Amino acid sequence: MHAPRTRVQRRPVHGVLLLDKPLGLSSNQALQKAKWLLRAEKAGHTGTLDPLATGVLPLCFGAATKFSQLHLDADKTYETTVRLGVRTSTADAEGEVIATRAVQCSVGQVVEVLDRFMGEIEQVPPMHSALKKDGKALYEYARDGETVEREPRRVTIHEIELLDMRLDGDAPQLRLRVVCSKGTYIRTLGEDIGEALGCGGHLIALRRVATGPFSVTDAITLEAFEALPEAQRLAALRPVDALLGGHERVTLDAEHAGRFLSGVRRRGDWPNRERVAVFGPAASSAHPQAVLLGTAHTQGGELIPGRLLSPTDIQQILDTSEATP
Known part of the structure; x- marks a missing residue:
């Protein structure tokens, strides 16, 4: 008779893990292992490596999966x-x-x-x-x-x-x-x-x-990642906006940020740009950094929404950053 399997309690995890994929595992096997170690609800990778290949494999969790396509297209x-x-x-x-x-x-x-x-x-x-x-x-x-x-x-x-x-x-x-x-x-x-x-x-x-901009010298092996205490595994993740290198940065005030998150175009003195990363104001003194809202492009003085984070995603990211040592 088999012992009952312990059910892993999943949780929202948002960020990017630069994994140095080991020899012999498929990209999906490596992803599933990291997902299990983080107890993450949602995960994806940015392009496969053969089982006989090793090296840098960015793994995306939660809100980061919305921007994984950007690195499928990277050199x-x-x-x-x-x-x-x-x-x-x-x-x-x-x-x-x-x-x-x-x-x-x-x-x-x-x-x-x-x-x-x-x-x-x-x-x-x-x-x-x-x-x-x-x-x-x-x-x-x-x-x-x-x-x-x-x-x-x-x-x-x-x-x-x-x-x-x-x-x-x-x-x-x-x-x-x-x-x-x-x-x-x-x-x-x-x-x-x-x-x-x-x-x-x-x-x-x-x-x-x-x-793209990610080097294997900055990646962590699956073995080293597994050896970390659970709290430090979360700390090993890069923020979601790590995927948005090369994007023009625009920061909105609270009123414009709320409208932008609702999918409404904003007007401003912006030059035409194909790739824009849009941030809102700092949420609190506990989280003094600007908050990522999503991507956009600018044309004719308009900021046109692209892929947007949900208010739930944003709140979970804020909660995690405050809880992570």
Whole structure:
């Protein structure tokens, strides 16, 4: 007979956790673990990392989930190792070896090929990906042994830095640092670089070191987060407005703040801006900072509401900030 399971009492949690995702966990598994540790009611992440990838994964809780899309669109920076001479079914170390070839390229050829992949390029999404076709993820087709037609996608490689290189020995490989646009498949990039070198290749390591303004050096591991006392776990979260870097800041007085939260446009002497973070006045002496209300854009002297926090969200954020040491 099984012992009864203890029901976790969920609570409102608002903020952003910069997690250094461990090897072997999916992004959703890492999210669910952190959500359980915080006893949070609502959570989401800002773009997936493969189980074989590690690195910075911003996790959004409560009101922060309203702005997670902003970081799905952010540029990413990866450090990766491409094993040359071996192709696999998944373009990474999880797949079966499907071809081996001798590695006969020179240093000059490597440099020339890497330059060729700079800028805007086309990628065919890998079959082992979460991208959907006809409502079904590509990896589901792949599991059934099917290969379906995929449209090439245009992505931008801003920078490829050659960190290390070994072209001889038992395991020839390239270690690269890649800065790229959203939607870039580093597995596909590694495989395509290997093909361009005439030997094929696959990824044996992948680490995301930055997404937008967030660096892995500021992230916490799941192990370290779990080891924290519960109150300190809440303190490890960044405020919701951490997701709004690069937004113009506008602070409204109490009357205008209330109308803005009701979805009413406000008039003022504002230049046209696509991205605006809107704040209201400090709630009390216990919370002297301006209070985030939501996002907006300004046009023709009008502040036009975008994604808004609810009054309940705002009050919960205030209550938490006053209670957190």
